[in-house]
Amino acid sequence: MSEPSHPLPLRGVRCGACGRTAFPAQEFGCEGCGAYGAGLEPVELTGHGTVLALLTVYEHPDPAVSTPATIAGVQLDEGPVLRARVSGVREAGVAVTAAADGNGLIFHSTNGAGAR
Amino acid sequence: MTALRLRDLRPVYVIGVGLHRYQRPTDTAFVELGLAAVRRALGDAGLEWPAVEVAYTAATRLGMAVSRPMLRHLGATGIPMTQVENASASGSSAFRMACRDVAAGFADVALAVGVDKAGRAVRAEQLTGLPVPDAGLVIPPVHYGLLAEEYLRTRGAGPEDLARVAVKNHGNAARNPFAHRQKARTLEEVLADRPIAGMLTRLQCCPVGEGAAAALVVSGDAVERHGLDAGRAVRVLSSVQRSEELYGAKSFDAELTRTTTEQAVAEAGVSAADLDVVELHDAFTIEELQYVEAMGLCGEGEGPARLADGEFGIGGRVAVSPSGGLLAMGHPVGPTGIGQIAEITLQLRGEAEARQQPGARLGLAHLVGVGAVCAVHVLAAPDR
Known part of the structure; x- marks a missing residue:
């Protein structure tokens, strides 16, 4: 549960396959469709x-x-x-x-x- | 291909149940807790240990390989033993495995036993390496406290609606000799108790201690072969387990409960309105209000009014948590799901004494495991 020293901007991922935006950022895989790795595009969330x-x-x-x-x-x-x-x-x-x-x-x- | 339902296989019966009281942490070894429950279940069934062909042990805070250090003291018969862990639903999942073994014909007599001691549990979700931005604040009472705030605000309900769940379940547990908390509480006592998170006071949060519960599951062949009392055999009509999906901003605990219960009730060939006794995951008062609605025991938003009218009390339309539930019977975790089966079995046999729901014929047991998994079983009285 390591808290990043700089939580801002909030970093998430957008799935290139199904369009789902998730928080926090991760490359393990999309909960919506299973796309992973490069299929997940890092995005900065507005907060x-x-x-x-x-x-x-x-x-x-x-x-x-x-x-x-x-x-x-x-x-x-x-x-x-x-x-x-x-x-x-x-x-x-x-x-x-x-x-x-x-x-x-x-x-x-x-x-x-x-x-x- | 359509997946098999439990009822597509041969009938499965609960023939014996036993408990060790749920209680505050003591120096008693888990071995003694577990053996007490198993020996009571064997006695209740009229079975000897060598008749048991397979065992599933539910435990969450005892480490690896819990089964044999405990069960060997009944006689080392060489049967397969498997430990089952599914957070709060561990006991439910162990019971499900026992039912599936008997239904499929892998065994005629199966044991599900849950045993646990107080202690710290490592949650794998904390080992994912993903940041959790809650400053460590979101422990279970905080999670459910937030759901309570949202529920009360959107339903126009108040703190006393939550507290009434605790009053009912503490009152039920006061009549249960195996309950962790055995003291009836007034609405004023519940509301004035120490605040934990938001509107949740201490008496609205379950005690997590130690204890044990056991259930023996058998086939019809075993009932005949061992000369068991078919008049005390409670049939397991369905066994369903699901895991969390994506529900947007809705309560995942409630949505997962809704889909799992719908399937379990349908597979049992009954409807939620037919249920006489329900044991559900009332670790926090808000959960009972959410789940009676999600299960279809009443309409959305009707939980508080039906509860206040006594519909969910013993003697009401459907007795919810007649054992006292997790809130007051307690939540030792490993045993909890099997303790629910024990309560429903007593109720459906008409052996629940001071807690007896009159005319109980159909029961349902429900647990969620950290929101991620949900297990539901539907059971029927011997003469149903």
């Missing part, structure tokens, strides 16, 4: 997405993970869904943009703190 759900994590068994923390399910504009920390967002449906801090990837509200 724009929409919050599907978010919550506060109160407890975590790993003492190295600091809590409380806010995590969200985010659907990127290109389609992939991922889970990452969010800041300044209070409800689902909000547009967010990928950023980075000392702990890696974090999404912020696209239209400023607390935006709808």
Whole structure:
């Protein structure tokens, strides 16, 4: 689970055979159709997405993970869904943009703190 | 070519079940846990160990080669032994292998046993080398907590709708001597308990401890040859296992449950509305609401209202997790899927005592393994 030191820009792959865009980048093979290697084209994702759900994590068994923390399910504009920390967002449906801090990837509200 | 269904082969029956209580971690060796369950299952069936022709052992945190260090103490009969690992669904998959062996005629008497101790499990998904951008935060209660937020928001439901699942299942487990948690809880207690992730409080998350469960599966020939009680033989009507597909932004746990259950119910020749008892993967309260809807036990979005009306309680239209489920009977992982079979077997024989669902004739067992796999079995009462 090594976090890349520079999570931005978000790197994914686009399948040359079926057109599916996936995150994160990998050459193992496309989940949609099985194309692999050179069949998967590396793409930079915009980092724009929409919050599907978010919550506060109160407890975590790993003492190295600091809590409380806010995590969200985010659907990127290109389609992939991922889970990452969010800041300044209070409800689902909000547009967010990928950023980075000392702990890696974090999404912020696209239209400023607390935006709808 | 159409794939064979279990029912296209010869009939398969559960003839004996046994459990070691699910409990907090102790110093008890896994050998003792497992043997207790197997000996109870043999006693329940009226079978002696030398009659068992093949064994499948479900375990997730005991390392390699769990079967023989345990089963040799029943007598070294030389039978084939195979360990089965499928995360939460390990026991379900071991049971499925036993059923398929008997149905196909490879064996007349097969054992599925699940045994586990608390301990750290290595998940292969963490060894893929692919980056996970969640800062290590997404553990199971967080995954399901996010699904809970989305479910409640889109259905217009509230935290008390989630908590009612825990109240029901803790209440059922209070009547189950093999349950990890045996204390009934009020709605207020569940809601006011320590928060873990989002709306999920501690009492809405399953305890993962230790325990064991065993089931003996036999053919009709074995029932006759060994003089077993056909009146206590529960028929396995279908066995279906599937893995995750691509569902976009939908809950993969629910979608995988939907397709697997649809197939299992169809292969059994029944409909979801006919089910009297259901044991499902309620590791977190939100799962029961998602799955009763995905399985077709009620309409989409109707889960909270039907639950509040008592339809899923013992004595209701369909008893869901009468054992107490993963939430309160507990989730020792390796044994869990076989423990479900044990509960449904007792229910369909009319032997579930204080937890008996009146007139139970048709039961369904469901588990998902880290979302990636789903196993569903449909079982029928001896007189059905």
